Amino acid sequence: MFSAAAQKLIDRAEAFHEKLHAWYDAYHRLLPWRDSPSLYKTVVSEFMLQQTQVETVLPYFEKWIARWPDFASLAGAAEAEVVRAWEGLGYYNRARNLHALAKIVAALPEPPHTAAGWLKMPGVGPYTAAAISSIAFGAPAAVVDGNVVRVLSRLTANAHEFSDNGTAVKALTPLAQKLAHEKNPGDHNQAMMELGATICFRQKPVCAICPVLELCEAARQGVQEKLPRFAPRITEKVFLKRLWLVRDGKLLLRRHPSKSRRLADLCELPLLSRFVETPDDADVIATLRRAISNQQIEETIYRCRLPADIAERLAGDDEFIFVPLAELPEITLSGPHRKKISELLKKGFSSENPA
Numbered sequence: 001m002f003s004a005a006a007q008k009l010i011d012r013a014e015a016f017h018e019k020l021h022a023w024y025d026a027y028h029r030l031l032p033w034r035d036s037p038s039l040y041k042t043v044v045s046e047f048m049l050q051q052t053q054v055e056t057v058l059p060y061f062e063k064w065i066a067r068w069p070d071f072a073s074l075a076g077a078a079e080a081e082v083v084r085a086w087e088g089l090g091y092y093n094r095a096r097n098l099h100a101l102a103k104i105v106a107a108l109p110e111p112p113h114t115a116a117g118w119l120k121m122p123g124v125g126p127y128t129a130a131a132i133s134s135i136a137f138g139a140p141a142a143v144v145d146g147n148v149v150r151v152l153s154r155l156t157a158n159a160h161e162f163s164d165n166g167t168a169v170k171a172l173t174p175l176a177q178k179l180a181h182e183k184n185p186g187d188h189n190q191a192m193m194e195l196g197a198t199i200c201f202r203q204k205p206v207c208a209i210c211p212v213l214e215l216c217e218a219a220r221q222g223v224q225e226k227l228p229r230f231a232p233r234i235t236e237k238v239f240l241k242r243l244w245l246v247r248d249g250k251l252l253l254r255r256h257p258s259k260s261r262r263l264a265d266l267c268e269l270p271l272l273s274r275f276v277e278t279p280d281d282a283d284v285i286a287t288l289r290r291a292i293s294n295q296q297i298e299e300t301i302y303r304c305r306l307p308a309d310i311a312e313r314l315a316g317d318d319e320f321i322f323v324p325l326a327e328l329p330e331i332t333l334s335g336p337h338r339k340k341i342s343e344l345l346k347k348g349f350s351s352e353n354p355a
Helices: 004-011 013-027 039-049 054-067 071-075 079-086 093-107 126-137 146-155 165-179 185-198 217-221 310-314 325-330 335-346
Strands: 236-243 250-255 283-292 295-303 320-324
Touching (some): 004 013, 004 217, 013 165, 013 185, 039 126, 071 093, 079 093, 126 185, 146 217, 250 325, 283 335
């Protein structure tokens, strides 16, 4: 079932645990969810850390815990308020799922203690279920994320080319489970992730200070920077034209439908093509670039001449809304659009579009 290198690591699991855990105890990062840890802090942090870097999460986590310190307080919040507090973290279904989960947990006599129990919760997959159950309840469930994939691939010199990270996670989970620590699975899981995040970098890993260097087969062969191997990823370039339209001190926004998979009920600047294909007297006032999954998106924002009665034409259309500039802080915007809109208003683009 396991390669010779993987089996060798399994056979030396006790030495691996000893070295890894001693390093983690001495050098782990001081993160707010590790300070006076609780089930609630673990759940919130794990949801926020899905698809998002620790540095980005930190200020959001602090504000979130101050505002909603437990499952009950979060369960009692309005969904729109919860999503607005998530603004800037992206992947907004995480916020909705976390809100729904809080309602379920708050109503239970006690929360589930196993990974299987957490898998039944909204927005919880195998990784999050393993992380929550092992950290909060000591359940013997191994976590495997991109960091752990990298660590295990290098420790065993696994040169297989994976089609994507999900495939790699599935392939390496049995090995991770074999290496799980029976007495302290939560700290072991955090140590594995910490090693990948702070030493076993994707590029230029700091092998000289790695606590398990002598157990690393890839380092022995000098191929650590070549692993893990993934099939080339196809990147799609997307070019969008957005409209900047101010009328009577109000900015035109498009509100995504409630059934939208990724941006339900969030607002963004509307697409120019919904109003005019080839605008007259158009000025490019900003360009916004961002990456989502395998897409590289470039959005050009135009300020142009449109019919003076545009507001009347859009009256009664729930998809498009004119929002008073003073009320923009109360509207839930996608993070990149919030930042760009604020920049444009500071630059003086709060005046009427030419009629």
